[in-house]
Amino acid sequence: MSEKQDYRHLNDREIAFLKTYFEDTIDYENVKIHNRPYLPGGLQSDHTAMAPNGHLYMPQDLYKEDYTAQDVSLSMRSTFLHEMVHVWQFKNNVLNPIVEATKESMKHKFNYNAAYDYVLEDGKDLVNYGMEQQASIVQDYFILQQTGTVPHHLTENGVKTRDEATNLYESVLKNFLKDPSYPQHCKRDITGKAYLKTKKQGFGA
Structure with a gap:
């Protein structure tokens, strides 16, 4: 610099x-x-x-x-x-960060820290999460890979082992890990945010 x-x-x-x-x-x-x-x-x-x-x-x-x-x-x-x-x-036109940040602020009544919390759902795609949730999921998956430590989002809901946690993350990240350009071909909501219609099964994280 x-x-x-x-x-x-x-x-x-x-x-x-x-x-x-x-x-x-x-x-x-x-x-x-x-x-x-x-x-x-x-x-x-x-x-x-x-x-x-x-x-x-x-x-x-x-x-x-x-x-x-x-x-x-x-x-x-x-x-x-x-x-x-x-x-x-x-x-990759997944979303407009400024628009999404504004939406998240309003959704959480200007408690923006709440935008980072997420619940992993087996089969729910990454793009179907919020802007900060997407980034936090990738971040926590990286930490899990590096340390083997199960993130508190999962331990609070009964996920105990690294393998179980890895399977949940990789279910959500399946399309991202296969081809990170995939959101370019997704459908869009009225704000332009990408989304996928998927069959999902709830699982706390």
């Missing part, structure tokens, strides 16, 4: 990491990681990342020169992946 710029581009190691999830569905060379908030006047806290327009806005506390570096925590790397899910959503 030069002195005249407040952003950098993804490096080769970060791109290689991201391709394991998004393959070539993101134009990695054009993604910018800004070392500043997106919102002005202190409206975005130092601990909140945003990716509303296909680029990352990482305040000082969250900004790293390389999110794959050994000294970067798993938590920080998973946050980076979470934000890149929003880039994937934007680039």
Whole structure:
């Protein structure tokens, strides 16, 4: 990142990491990681990342020169992946992040943290979840793969083992893991958000 710029581009190691999830569905060379908030006047806290327009806005506390570096925590790397899910959503027309963020704020009466909670349902597709839920599901699946720790979303509803948790995540992520470009061919609701009609069986998470 030069002195005249407040952003950098993804490096080769970060791109290689991201391709394991998004393959070539993101134009990695054009993604910018800004070392500043997106919102002005202190409206975005130092601990909140945003990716509303296909680029990352990482305040000082969250900004790293390389999110794959050994000294970067798993938590920080998973946050980076979470934000890149929003880039994937934007680039593949899964949804409009600004429209969806507004909807989520109103839905949860401006308690935006509630937008991240999700219930995994066997057979329910990733795109049928909310914007933050989608990113959190991919993020938690990554952490499960790396640590074997079952996320609290699942343990609170009786899921105890790594294998059981993995099966649930991979049921929801089936189409995403097979071809992350699939939302481009999905139906749309009135806001333009992609969705799939699927047979689903409820399972708490």
